[in-house]
Amino acid sequence: MTLRLVPYWLPELVDRDATFAAIKASRPEERLAAIVAASQHRLDFVQTAKLDRYLQSTLVELPEPPGLQRIRLGWLGSSTLEHLLPAARIACLRRGLLLESYLAPYDQYRQELFDAESGLARFRPHVVLLCLDHEHVGVSASLDASAGDVAAQVQQRAGELRALWRMAADRLGCTVIQQTIPNLAPQLFGSFDSAVPGTALSVIDQLNRALISDAARGHVRVLDLASWAARLGHDAWFDPVRWFQAKQLVSPILAPMYGDLVARILGAIRGRSRKCLVLDLDNTLWGGVVGDDGVDRLVLGHGSASGEAFAQFQRHARLLRGRGIVLAVCSKNDRAVAESAFANHPEMELKLDDFAVFVANWDDKASNLRRIADTLNLGLDSLVFFDDNPVERALVRAELPMVAVPEVPDDPAYFVRTLEDAGYFEAVSFTSEDRSRAQQYQDNGRRVQAMESATDMDSFLRSLSMVLTIGHVDAHSLPRVAQLINKTNQFNVTTRRYSEAELQALAEQPASIALHFRLADRFGDNGLIAVILARAETPERHVVDTLLMSCRVLGRGVELAMMNALVARARQRGARELVGEYLPTARNGMVADLYARLGFEPASRDEGCVATRWSLQLDRHVPHSTFITPHEAAHDPTREAT
């Protein structure tokens, strides 16, 4: 399957030479848009490098490209990495990220991290990627070493790496990605190698396991290259001729694949991973057309190989739901007929209840996908659309380029693998919110029904019996707060992103107020849905650095209750004024007038629309009335301090 060596789920770029020539000839703004569009296609490493060259030259003319979020990555490695940078940039572009790279000199990662004046330190990375290879493991055990001795050496080496991670977090305030070591150690005994603790093969396996478990505890992200190497095969990833020729661990041919692995983790850190899988029905979840063939004749489950493959795909979708991916249906079907398949087919793995939205009608799929995104309060860029019909895929790609539309293989046996390889749902954490997200979206559906049956908005909001729990950002809430801070784009006044390390430092400053908010109502718990970070500019004036909320709970007056809580805390600290800023982005227009709605007065308005500053005199503040009962979380240090 040589096809798997490139990002094969991306569509082919039709008329590539003409497209590239047109890119070269266009003006910078148009060129950037055309490069972003081309980045959504399947390109080999040569074409990827070429597209990257156009990107680099465009950035010279257009140093502040609109609509892209900058991310600075420091590459620290023990082998050659330079050939992987173009593909990582293009894969980042695919996710709306503009990657800036600093490539540390070969095998200088310790010096770069320890030296406060190093090139890496001056680069001020948001993220560093630590790549080690099998020749730089740093553990050499003798073949007759006992299991205990080897384990102790592995632990010591893992400890050294943990020290480097801490250095990166503390000194550079950045997020760390640790790559696992592809196990290219030569076998000495054959299959027996793993049974001898001191073989290089055993040592690398043990070190990888130690790194993965340490990383999870230390909020360090993992790029599991060892696992990916096993998935696609060592022969594909690692070309020994390139290793001896240029100390390239990853073969240049695999650069587009590797670049996508890096970009999907950076995307996950920045909240760019997809959240919702929208599925077609006929010939996607089962073989056959339910409207023509009837429920009884669908190819699904036991009795046919294809049927088992479709059933496996359904099970995979249900597993994704269990980890927090929202499922939806978008099908050209009669709704009653489509629903009857779920109700009546005995081997259906997915149930109607598993879908947060079920759209089966004869409208075009682009309109239906918009409807699904609206119903779920998700951006279109959160959707993955999986449909066996190439015409529907082409239509959606043309109408809604922000929706991810993978190529779907002809054979359902490959459906699961395609979704896995495409990595749309890459995660860097698994919070309790993730676990219950699918349920929360279903609760939302019931809320929407309750709203439709209520006679007016106030009576609806009152009927929800909402309780807002206010807590200080602490070690327990840190991962979810960081996740929200890095992925909330719409209801977010400043769109400032912070790593967990930065957040922790910020929350621990005595002059800061760092609050998180959880909302529950009679339909269920919405989880941790909002964050406010504020700091004392002077004892009397507090500035709101960050104010954001998940769009799941829009339109319920949560922001009013949040402001009441913030004002109360600022007053307790002797503040007389709160200052708010609005920094416009392409996506946060919905909060342009937020501070006005919260009773703030304009303090300055930049004519260039760069930012607006707002002020609230606390002695004039009358608490906003809401239908929300505030509740102080236990163990709130801000409360205990006063």
Next chain:
Amino acid sequence: MTDVEIYQQLTEVFHDIFDDPTLVLKPETSAADIPDWTSFIHVNLVAATEQRFGVRFSTADIERLKNVGDLVAMVRNKRGLASSGRS
């Protein structure tokens, strides 16, 4: 595959790698003639040539590689075909 065909396809590889559709390859063309032909690009060029022709070059061949003529000969040898005239 004739040498003419090898030159033709290799020229396309060079045009892509150097993003220069005016490049004309001769047997004696070497890194000295193309300013962008750095050691970094050289590795890509070898890998791209392998990819294009579906061959794998040996470490020793790559070490001996001096110019386009060598590269064409390497492709020809790996594909197991005798030379059939220069372009």
